[in-house]
Amino acid sequence: MDVHVVRHPLVEDVLAALRDRRTSSDVFRQLARRVSLLLVAEATRDLPLAESAIDTPLETTTVRRLAARVVAVPVLRAGLGMLDGFLELVPQAQVGYFGLERDETTAVARRYYEKVPKDLGGAVVFLLDPMLATGGSAAMAIEGLAELGARSVRLLSIVAAPEGIALLRSVVPDASVYTAAIDRGLNDRKFILPGLGDFGDRLFGT
Ligand code: PRP
Ligand code: URA
Numbered sequence: 165m166d167v168h169v170v171r172h173p174l175v176e177d178v179l180a181a182l183r184d185r186r187t188s189s190d191v192f193r194q195l196a197r198r199v200s201l202l203l204v205a206e207a208t209r210d211l212p213l214a215e216s217a218i219d220t221p222l223e224t225t226t227v228r229r230l231a232a233r234v235v236a237v238p239v240l241r242a243g244l245g246m247l248d249g250f251l252e253l254v255p256q257a258q259v260g261y262f263g264l265e266r267d268e269t270t271a272v273a274r275r276y277y278e279k280v281p282k283d284l285g286g287a288v289v290f291l292l293d294p295m296l297a298t299g300g301s302a303a304m305a306i307e308g309l310a311e312l313g314a315r316s317v318r319l320l321s322i323v324a325a326p327e328g329i330a331l332l333r334s335v336v337p338d339a340s341v342y343t344a345a346i347d348r349g350l351n352d353r354k355f356i357l358p359g360l361g362d363f364g365d366r367l368f369g370t
Pocket of ligand 2: 242295297354355356357359360361362363364
């Protein structure tokens with residue numbers, strides 16, 4: 165499984181503010197969107213282009229336009245914080261949703277909702293989930309997308325734990341991961357350390 169850590173001074177700077185417990189939800193939302201833009205730019209670097217001819221005001225020229233069908237699938241709730249940034253850069257993307265929730269005591273994910281576009285096989289599918297902790301949620305979503313026809317899924321995460329990456333490597337080796345950081349590990353409640361806390365709660369102020 166390919167793992168890409170997106171290294172960029174702007175990514176570091178946004179991460180610093182996201183990690184800060186004093187950051188309020190309204191600012192957290194803006195930061196989530198900003199770091200997502202940087203991740204999306206990296207994760208779409210190899211998308212195919214097709215040539216066509218257009219007329220500039222001065223002459224006819226050949227241009228290259230995006231030739232991939234792109235599907236973005238945010239994992240509810242926290243992945244919603246990455247969707248605006250994704251759609252800003254890829255406005256033609258179709259959007260599906262996966263609802264997953266970790267049990268608060270066992271940290272095991274439960275699937276409660278899904279709605280995705282048809283014919284995932286012909287699309288490049290981006291799963292948006294900012295926290296890759298045990299990897300249980302991402303594995304469940306990627307396996308679910310594969311059952312629905314997706315051929316290879318790119319996970320965009322903001323903070324990942326080594327445990328989550330190891331799980332994905334073993335269960336969904338064809339997936340790829342783009343993340344802003346790989347942190348130290350998980351605590352006994354399966355939260356990422358140093359991490360940034362509960363992303364969904366911080367995003368939505370719950
Ligand atoms: C968070 C996060 C991931 C999951 C990661 O969601 O958004 O989906 O935990 O943990 P894992 O790798 O151990 O599965 P959560 O279940 O807290 O739901 P929420 O987004 O609704 O807060
Ligand atoms: N989900 C979060 O929001 N944060 C973590 O650290 C782990 C799972």
